[in-house]
Amino acid sequence: MSTTTTEKTNRQGFKWSDYQGLPSTLCKGCGHDNITRNIIQAYFELGVVPSNVVKTSGIGCSSKTPAYFVHRGYGVNAVHGRMPSITLGAKLANYKLEVIGVSGDGDSASIGMGQFCHAIRRNLDMVYVVENNGVYGLTKGQFSATAERGAKSKTGEENALSDIDLCALAITLGGTFVARGFSNDPKQMLSLVKASVAHKGTSMLDVISPCVTFNNHEASTKSIHYVMEHDIHLNDLGFVAPWEQPVTDIKPGEAIDIPLPDGSHIVVRAVGKAFDPHDKFAALQVLEESRRKGEILTGLIYIAEKEPDFNTATKVPTDRPLTTMNEADCRMPREAFEKTFAGFR
Amino acid sequence: MSTTTTEKTNRQGFKWSDYQGLPSTLCKGCGHDNITRNIIQAYFELGVVPSNVVKTSGIGCSSKTPAYFVHRGYGVNAVHGRMPSITLGAKLANYKLEVIGVSGDGDSASIGMGQFCHAIRRNLDMVYVVENNGVYGLTKGQFSATAERGAKSKTGEENALSDIDLCALAITLGGTFVARGFSNDPKQMLSLVKASVAHKGTSMLDVISPCVTFNNHEASTKSIHYVMEHDIHLNDLGFVAPWEQPVTDIKPGEAIDIPLPDGSHIVVRAVGKAFDPHDKFAALQVLEESRRKGEILTGLIYIAEKEPDFNTATKVPTDRPLTTMNEADCRMPREAFEKTFAGFR
């Protein structure tokens, strides 16, 4: 791809604008738009081929965002809560596609809870972003299942039920990559998105993403202000692409270098006490502890050492996508056909 | 209720046969039938009024069992995976009903996963039994989501995905009573069922219940034999009904006495190392550890100190069921009515 303009291109020769999408129609200041920006940036920096990108979503403000990035990629805005199943089909059909599913807390933690849980269990190679604002934005601000007990809605109602912690849930369900970010913390977000893309398996990214219209008031526990006050970084992440200079000066105990299957690395530096993101049990512990303290823990919370992704587990061919299978691939030969029927005689 | 026969009656004057149901149509030896027996026994001993019992279920062999106990109670065999929602409506409509929902691992961990998670979160005062056999019995033995990775089906297929641990899941989701039993261990089962009934909130009872027809073969990890070999009791439970002699000789550290709202007590004696079932975090830990060791941990795994049940949280009246609300209860007075409309002028 030749660049006649002066616009910067990435290693694959794509321009930043190749990763842009349509103008957002979300509210000004909506957290979701910040996430979109980081997704664009990550894909650009990683040099993902835009036409291989498949963007899926359910229904909600969050689920609209796939239209706002990588316009050269293919999108499906499915029905409410069913992003995971659409994504599963697309990726199994064509393993070459680079799939990212965007969902909301209503979309994934309420109506889509079943698909969320089973997506995590399946470990399809995909990025699964939950843009988590504690409310149903698009239907005007009802509480979602990630709203904390006692949180007050804009209209003053108090939430009677405790919140569902999607990270703890994903880890419990055997998730292989579980992280939490904050829409308004671009540095962390960018590393997280890149690592999510590089991870082979389902990368679950629970991003606290304030709804400035319906959940940004004082008594909210998901307002920009509240999250900024309570955001605790579990670790700092450095993402090193395969072509980038590896970090070599890691002193033992200071950081952990996690190599990913595609040749990239994540360098994880614990912020507080030492923490090994390979330790499932420690992960559940820090989540539970931060929960008790009322903190919002962000960072890479858990990454499995090695788990087969779903295409591998299901033995989908790796040389050609199923979409290309033709008559010869699909039909048994004439003799086998006749033998098969003879067997029913 | 007068007893003219010699059949033994309980404190409420009901006979054991009042708690019986129709003859089971399950396979001979099916674990589910053992659970049924313990439910009957528990209700009989607790003296629950049979006509107040509401038995709900989804679809599956397990979901058939409500027909096999408490024929004097009322049952609904709903659609597949939706037992929790039917139960929710019934209990909110009439808080006097003593509700027990029976489900299967297919019913709750696959199609009903969303309703399971939200039932746990809601903490409706109900007993939620999952009769867990790792397969879909009624559709002839396909793996369910609680089947362990590597488990072999009767037809020799290997399960590619890891299992969902319903106890860990329930604890993560804020469950207030989480226990695991084994259908063929009646002593433990009986205490667990009684405690479940006494607990005010959702008592989630994950009962490993072998399917003797489709999942009782050698390579199964849910066969009677396998479970007996791998069953590790986390604790021994003594259930003390309100009218029974309390256990007074508990030495500190030896056992924990948990009083329940209805005046009964559970006396929990740890079998291995000390374990406090109020400790959510310890609960997750023992589950994760036993999982790693390939053990099947049974007993009372977690019980919350105090959490409001859903009827309380939603402020349903406690003096009269909603089912009895009449015109006077429901209609605002004429003046209010007219004022309301005047407000729209």
Add this chain to the structure above:
Amino acid sequence: MNPPETLTRPQTQKETRVTVNDLSIEVATVNGTGSQSANNIFAKSLFRMGIPISAKNLFPSNIQGLPTWFTIRVNKNGYTARKKELDWLVGMNAATWEKDVANLRPGAVVMWNSNELPEAPVNARGDLIAYPVPMADLLKPVQADAKLKKMLINMVYVGACAQLLGIEEAVVLQAIKDNFKSKQKAVEVNVQCFHAGMNYAKEKLEKRDPWRVERMDANGKKVLIEGNTIAALGALMGGATVVGWYPITPSSSLAEALIAFAKKHRVNADGTVRFVDVQCEDELASIGMVLGAGWAGARAMTTTAGPGISLMSEFIGFGYYAEIPAVIFDVQRVGPSTGLPTRTAQGDVRMAAWCSHGDTQHLVLHPGGPEECFDFARISFDLAEQFQTPVFVMLDLDLGMNFWMAEPPAYPTDAFKRGKVLTPEQLDQIKASGKKWGRYLDADGDGVPWRALPGNPHPDAAYFTRGSGHDEYARYTEDPEAYRLNMDRLKKKTETARAALPRPVLESVPGARIGIIAYGSTNNAMREARDQLVEHGLKTDYLRLRATPLPMAELEAFLKSHDRVYVVEQNRDGQMETLIRAEVRTPGLTEKLRGVRYYTGYPIDARSISDGIRNQERGA
């Protein structure tokens, strides 16, 4: 159309014709900018002058920043449907400005915020009456931050329009007060802005248009209300005690209104509430919960739209077959699929009638206006309990979310009809009479069995409810005859119910050979459409359907007595027409049917109906 020479500046000659109390106003704005209260005050003021109006909000499926149109139809005849032709535009949205202006009919008024929108499109047309208002400038003296000013700007055009149209100032001031209630500060700034607009118009704008409003006495004790709100009141008065719901446009406001009313009118001294609502995790849970509550004996309901009905399909079939009362409000929006979530349609008519796999027939009510939203919401609980089955109440976005004039309903004094519920005493009597009660036994020959409620302690009362095969005594069976008999009884029950559903409403004129059939919100355009047809020399009779299964006698009589019958509906496939065709058996009748179908997402207008009929009549 506009001759080329007028391209420079709108004509300024003064209108001499005067049109009183008949115009259609549109405010083109952006959602999330707070125009709502200004527009409500605008509409309310006209309404309080005793003039018939209706107000509609055409909004996008997003929260902020996209075009929204608020229309007020003022019509002395009481025509309340959307009017195709606009008389009066208030342009506030740069994004749609050109198109908004282009859509106007010649001679229409256009007022706009001249600080923001260019005059060029208006001038380009040259056939419009232009009222530029520098709204931002007028706001300058007002003490408010930028955010508030964005909202207040809307009061400026209310003021300017009030002045030009002759809306009584006192009425507007009262409406402002009522709108902001105790918030004195808000009242003050709003009044200030209103006056700014009013004074500007008084001083700077020369009235050149023909439209005037004048106090009338047409509204009596009527209220101005959204269908969802009045339906919520109907549900409250109808005894709904359990609501399970999941938010979805355009139904959420029905549930939310109901909850708010219940929190006000159903509270016990101890703080408990004689009502419970659960915002469920999805529609499957909502309907499951409602069926659980209905089974236990409560009056339970859910609110949803098409996608929710699709998701509920399995459970709705369960409700039919297991015979459980439930009320389902379907506030219809445009499908298929997500479709146009903020636009209106009558697109779920067929699905509601036959929802779920297997042989099912459901009871479906189609309120034709706000009064019936109240009534049908109320009686739906009676019907559900009397016939022990799910009952649909079909609204649509237009009826549910737009403002309608309504006669306030009479205070209901009738007793709840709770259907055939057995007490322990009745069970004793049955036993004493040597009979045996069966949950699904057709004891009365009407197909409607008796039920006992869970908790009933009578030894004969308990039973097991299931969606699988069962006999008259609720015992599991796969017996072929037991299955068939039960299905036949269910059919009989439906026939009994058919006779108990609201009858159709016939409006006839002597000598009409043409019939029209319509239902639901389409009704609101029908009087106007029929008047238009009369103007074109076509007399019509009108049969308004209010429920399915259909009233066969009335329907067939109507078909018999007309040469051609037009079924007017707001969907593509003629869904009600299909239901009619499926059931009419008398030879020679279905061939009289013709369809007039409107499906754009906008509420149907009278002209589309009368044109649709006239076009076909020409060919007939």
Add this chain to the structure above:
Amino acid sequence: MNPPETLTRPQTQKETRVTVNDLSIEVATVNGTGSQSANNIFAKSLFRMGIPISAKNLFPSNIQGLPTWFTIRVNKNGYTARKKELDWLVGMNAATWEKDVANLRPGAVVMWNSNELPEAPVNARGDLIAYPVPMADLLKPVQADAKLKKMLINMVYVGACAQLLGIEEAVVLQAIKDNFKSKQKAVEVNVQCFHAGMNYAKEKLEKRDPWRVERMDANGKKVLIEGNTIAALGALMGGATVVGWYPITPSSSLAEALIAFAKKHRVNADGTVRFVDVQCEDELASIGMVLGAGWAGARAMTTTAGPGISLMSEFIGFGYYAEIPAVIFDVQRVGPSTGLPTRTAQGDVRMAAWCSHGDTQHLVLHPGGPEECFDFARISFDLAEQFQTPVFVMLDLDLGMNFWMAEPPAYPTDAFKRGKVLTPEQLDQIKASGKKWGRYLDADGDGVPWRALPGNPHPDAAYFTRGSGHDEYARYTEDPEAYRLNMDRLKKKTETARAALPRPVLESVPGARIGIIAYGSTNNAMREARDQLVEHGLKTDYLRLRATPLPMAELEAFLKSHDRVYVVEQNRDGQMETLIRAEVRTPGLTEKLRGVRYYTGYPIDARSISDGIRNQERGA
């Protein structure tokens, strides 16, 4: 009927009439007792003697211990429907024994395990031909544990029946070998038990019944196969590469057979498989996955039954509106709700046609026999991709899970019709020609747009698919006209598809004034029913529908050319009749329609059809 004096012992006089190759056998047994292989061998042996047969399993919705009936119909004319009257009962189940005997017609044979079942019911009737067989005694010499013996006992009646009916021993022995394949031990004990029964009959039973079987040559190269199995082969040959499913009777065996075939015939050298199946967490996930795969460009399918379709409703509407290929096998069972899960019905016909909220019309295939199960399974993928929409293939439990004779299909050599998929080169050409491609643009005037597949790198290829409003270029829109135009195009697409669906099959005889319409598995009873009607002097023509939307020309012509037309179907509400009534427009035609409806869960029999028609003809 039986005269009182014969009440003591069945009559013993020898029959002199001989009925060759025409009887209906029923084995009344208990499920989970392993009778299946014996019964399959029984049926297979008859089939291999060249005699037309069909075999049906009437089983309960549980796993073990409840009554099951296996019926074999032997009929030289090739009638394969269930026969109402039974000729030959093998009684093995104490629980149903009395009722089984009571159901027999006079003169029927009853063979039973006399070690277990009492003779009394047989004697009580006195009009039956009794063959008691002490099966347990006969098993005594056999070396096997109790569990195995329970299964082997079934081979005893196979032997006894074979002897009495004249089934060739060599054929049975071969069938036993084929059934147990390499398991030599199993073959041996089964043969032993077979011989035990055979010899007992030879030595102890005097043949007193008229029924004989004799070798014929009617079966040619035919196979004996379940509809689900042959449909699975159709799907395999049709290029299905992705299957998402959730187990549900009676559809599971379709998915399971397909998976087994794929594991055999689609394996690459490296162990990967050119096929993927996911047993999903539920039906919503199955259809979502299938739509995802279809969207990405794979041939994808799901298998389910009524409850699954209800759950899929929302997604199916999405597939229609977003225009995504998908194949949905609905193996119908008895509804509503859970209904009778192991019984057959044609109860989802209406739902499939119009599934989901809003205006939808789906393509639905109704195979009428096993050969069409193969063909329609195969072409459904062509249709789905050609028309970019969900396609239903409707089987039912009778067709899907019972054994049918089928002509083995010709090896398919035609190319997959993958529909309008654009390559980058084609996109270049479009661009070069100055045109602009639009995902939903009706470029060819047939309503069918072109699509590009995800991954297509052409700069013009990418687009965004959604279930909300979109214009010709797949851009989000709420524009009323864009919505209407798109809906009209979708309708046009359906019209194009209508013409491409399998045509109906007409069977006519000269001079028939009566027409019959049927479809699906009902077809299997139709030849017999029409022969019965001829016996009663009624000539009929028969139009077999194979797909909806309906073939209007053929259908209307058929209605025109007959005085009365009976729509025969296996549901209560006349679902196909409704579809017909909804679409037929020519005056005077729908009033010719009459319904014959059978809904008991049992497969329809010819007598119910011919009686149903005769009864109405009498009234006509």
